[in-house]
Amino acid sequence: MxxxxxxxxxxxxxxxxxxxxxxxxxxxxxxxxxxxxxxxxxxxxxxxxxxxxxxxxxxxxxxxxxxxxxxxxxxxxxxxxxxxxxxxxxxxxxxxxxxxxxxxxxxxxxxxxxxxxxxxxxxxxxxxxxxxxxxxxxxxxxxxxxxxxxxxxxxxxxxxxxxxxxxxxxxxxxxxxxxxxxxxxxxxxxxxxxxxxxxxxxxxxxxxxxxxxxxxxxxxxxxxxxxxxxxxxxxxxxEITNDPNHKRHKLFDWLKKQTPDSVLYVSFGTTTSISNEQIQEIALGLEESKQKFIWVLRDADKGDIFDSEVRMIELPDQFEERVGENGLVVVDWVPQLEILSHRSTGGFMSHCGWNSCMESMTMGVPVAAWPMHSDQPHNAMLITNVLNIGIYVRDWTQRKELVSSKVVKEVVGRLMVSDEGVEMRKRAAELGNRIRRSxxxxxxxxxxxxxxxxxxxx
Structure with a gap:
């Protein structure tokens, strides 16, 4: 330039x-x-x-x-x-x-x-x-x-x-x-x-x-x-360049051990607060899917993020022990763009905030769309119905419904290991290449x- x-x-x-x-x-x-x-x-x-x-x-x-x-x-x-x-x-x-x-x-x-x-x-x-x-x-x-x-x-x-x-x-x-x-x-x-x-x-x-x-x-x-x-x-x-003087998040030690396109990244952004009941269903669905995952389990931001009182989110009993090396639950701030750009990341379960959509498209990662509010239902439709680089976990007509662990398991399987998911990943990768060239x-x-x-x- x-x-x-x-x-x-x-x-x-x-x-x-x-x-x-x-x-x-x-x-x-x-x-x-x-x-x-x-x-x-x-x-x-x-x-x-x-x-x-x-x-x-x-x-x-x-x-x-x-x-x-x-x-x-x-x-x-x-x-x-x-x-x-x-x-x-x-x-x-x-x-x-x-x-x-x-x-x-x-x-x-x-x-x-x-x-x-x-x-x-x-x-x-x-x-x-x-x-x-x-x-x-x-x-x-x-x-x-x-x-x-x-x-x-x-x-x-x-x-x-x-x-x-x-x-x-x-x-x-x-x-x-x-x-x-x-x-x-x-x-x-x-x-x-x-x-x-x-x-x-x-x-x-x-x-x-x-x-x-x-x-x-x-x-x-x-x-x-x-x-x-x-x-x-x-x-x-x-383009993500790693500064050798920058201390990288510990999750990358786990991520680099995984095979290409094998990890589902799960994050619902900074403004979504999910009920305890829904968190239990997500956890069980991820576990039952048998797919590798990184789940960023943080509550939504408060007006002052430095206010130290933070909600304690409960997972199912012994969830992390049962999952073992198959997945990571992270409760702190993570470098999302670096995760999406990693060769091991093959899918993104997202609320479809526009930042997350742009980052996933830039890095060529297909999306399991779960819109929550604001412009997210429209963004989810762009990703799924128009660009065909994502599938719904729950579309906007079902916004009042609890998403069961069975649905989470099925969607994760479709995105990560089905023929449909493989083709979607190819389309997402092609779009990412075009965006980066632009x-x-x-x-x-x-x-x-x-x-x-x-x-x-x-």
């Missing part, structure tokens, strides 16, 4: 404090900083610490964190028995982050006189924080949409003509019912600002290799005049990223 010679711009990134949103914009910061562009990340003190703990970017001297204290917020535990799985426990933290408006504006006032142009990239849920960009003549703002282009299109498809393929998808499209709690809907509504008044376009963590059709449709519906859509994904690294010099994703940096540096 070509570095920008003149330090005539600075990029200011304003992420939303949920881990999935933080993850995406921090990886984008890494990509932009590689062009010799200084990147400033504005966060709350609590979530800045969270970001640096989980996604260390210390190797980039061009990324600068600016942490600001915001009002104290309660940090209640997640409710594993809640009828709707949206992480309502995080809303107090989200509301506290809205107090970044003044520190953000003060920062712009301080830095903008020293550069030709300031480029603000903000999560769509942080629009109320950045709305004062209109007060600064040399500031250009770009909204970041954290969901897939597939989900983004179907949220507002009424304005687009539907061909036969789209009409068929519409018939099977999951409902939005139960995707958000009432509190979640209220919070999202409270952040709504008329972004087109101050944004020059929208950035997606999306690849035209994966979602070209849906990106084109969104452009037709929403992007004209001065507005532009930029598909700059995947944001996550596409990020090389001259690839479609790299060209679009080059174009974006050149545009904001003009």
């Amino acid at each position: 070509a570095a920008i010679d003149q330090p005539n711009i600075a990029v200011v990134v304003v992420p939303f404090p949920a881990q999935g949103h933080l993850n995406q914009l921090l990886h984008l910061s890494r990509l932009i900083s590689a062009y010799n562009v200084p990147v400033h990340v504005i966060t709350t003190t609590t979530h800045g610490r969270q970001a640096n703990t989980r996604i260390p970017l210390s190797l980039s001297t061009n990324i600068h964190f600016h942490h600001h204290t915001t009002p104290h917020f309660p940090s209640p535990p997640p409710d594993p028995t809640a009828a709707t799985k949206f992480p309502t426990q995080l809303i107090p933290a989200f509301q506290s982050a809205m107090h970044l408006r003044q520190p953000f504006n003060d920062f712009l006032s301080t830095l903008s006189p020293s550069v030709k142009r300031m480029v603000v990239i903000y999560d769509y849920l942080m629009g109320t924080v950045v709305q004062d960009v209109i007060l600064h003549a040399n500031v250009e703002a770009y909204m970041f949409s954290s969901c897939s282009a597939f989900a983004g299109f179907w949220y507002r498809h009424e304005a687009a003509p539907l061909d036969d393929e789209l009409a068929a998808i519409l018939k099977e499209l999951p409902t939005n019912e139960d995707c958000f709690s009432i509190e979640g809907y209220r919070f999202i509504a409270s952040t709504d600002v008329s972004w087109k008044k101050f944004s020059s376009g929208t950035i997606f963590d999306a690849s035209r290799v994966i979602e070209g059709k849906y990106l084109n449709l969104i452009e037709q519906v929403d992007y004209q005049d001065r507005q532009k859509l930029w598909a700059l994904g995947p944001f996550n690294p596409v 990020m090389m010099d001259g690839g479609v994703a790299r060209v679009e990223l080059d174009s974006f940096v050149a545009h904001v540096s003009r």
